[in-house]
Amino acid sequence: MTQTPTDELLRKILGETRVIVCVGVSMNSVRPSYFVARYLHLRGYRIIPVNPAYAGDEFFGRPIYDSLDSVPGNVEVDMLDIFRRPEHIPEIAATAMNRFSSSLRTIWMQVGITHGEVAKTAESKGLQVIQNRCPKIEHQRLFGELRKMGFNTGIISSKL
């Protein structure tokens, strides 16, 4: 996915995803990545944080892992959400595609992060790839929350 994702694709991904592994997420409560993980947890997604700096700590009662390899192999991860710099993307993506090959459907790179080669490889394996976006902001935009603060959501609907 090198083009702007459509709202239809974003809705599909946010609708079908249940388990998100967040690589590089901070547990500092004023860091942007913590905002994202916390928000997605409160919206009902199961968040699996990966960050060696916080390995052994808990996030809403669930363990934080030091690497993707430490995440139990029986967890059905739907989505990889990457909060690391572009140079780390190939290794993280390859590990996740290998380790969660039966369940992984989406690779998501946060705002400011893109990696054309990884995106191409993942898409050729049938995965959905979103780059340079934030799942929290897209969820807030598509499901009405940003509307409350006067943001342009692009949503026109005559339905309840």
Next chain:
Amino acid sequence: MDLTATYGFDTLQVHAGAQPDPTTGARQTPVFQNTAYVFKDADHAAALFNLQEVGYIYSRLTNPTVAVLQERVSTLEAGIGGIACSSGHAAQIMALFPLMSPGDDIVVSTRLYGGTVTQFSNTIRRFGWRATFVDFEDLASVRNAVGDRTKAIFTESVCNPGGYVTDIPVISEIADSAGIPLIVDNTSATPYLCRPIEQGATLIVHSTTKYLSGNGTCMGGLIVDSGRFDWSASDKFPSLSQPEPAYHGLKFHETFGELAYVLHGHAVGLRDLGACQAPMNAFITLLGIETLSLRMQKHVANAVTIAEWLEKDPRIEAVTYAGLASSPYAERARRLYPKGAGALFTFAVKGGYDTCIRLVDSLRIFSHVANLGDTRSLVIHSASTTHRQLTPEQQEAAGAAPNVVRLSIGIEDADDLIADLDQALTRAVAKT
């Protein structure tokens, strides 16, 4: 965020931001005449106060009716989001507030609405801010006026009242190369005639009191952000790029990215300056916006007809309207404002101050008021009213010399408006 919706302007002016009320099914946006909102639990309250979630807390920050207006206008302006304020003047202060510290300055056009000139030349000095007034036709002067402490360039799109239209793309290049935002007051043009963000502006301010509400009913202002400016590219904008003490050291731009300016406008600006818009005013303004394009077409058509008639009249010295072929800005207006150069212009009467006073007093349909953008045609003698606080030099620069009268052309029959001007001119000139 790149929005994939491709609806036309007329559809968006009716629908953007609004949806049937989820509780009642009410199709028209309800007036939420309400101050406070119940939290689901203590965690929900904490998340809202920490800005971890977006939601209603207190109507000073955001309100369901006001939120629809914010989304409607920001959608029409092709922006990312909006901040509604109590008036256009409040919107100007609120727009500058996240950008400015004491000792900072802005570079502004000499051809601004008189009230803005007064706000920028006097009142903002009390905050330690300063404005440098420059002729925006002299691009070298604009460039030279931008210094180390300059935090924005400010202009109007279609200027009130001088018959001047700003070359927004050229000015926005100067702002871009200086690493500062261009703020455009788009009140007189409305997003129907001009969308400054598409021409390079970063921020838009509106007095919604004018064409957006349209009927001269209620006060309101609005700021729209393009969402495109990199507030962290320099150390010029610490309110957005540096830790905010009132939110546990959160950095707005780092945390919220392109949403930062609009969230700051609510969570810090409206919270602490308090210049929020009343829900009833937002509701009335939304009703007005539903017909914005239809009204603007008639406003502009009438303005062209009347300006052309005045220009041929021997009692008139000059008409300054960028919609006239004779205007020095006609080519620019056709290029940048192809649907029309607004419906606001001035004309100079042969005679002087007293002739203008008699003219204004003799009109029967045009109302003598300090307003513009009403369905009714309005007239004002700027030199004796709105621009009275200015020096003669400032009046001249603003297009408000003593023999100049400003018209805001309404949507009545053009023939009736011409007949009214004709009889009033006859009376005004007869007594000289």
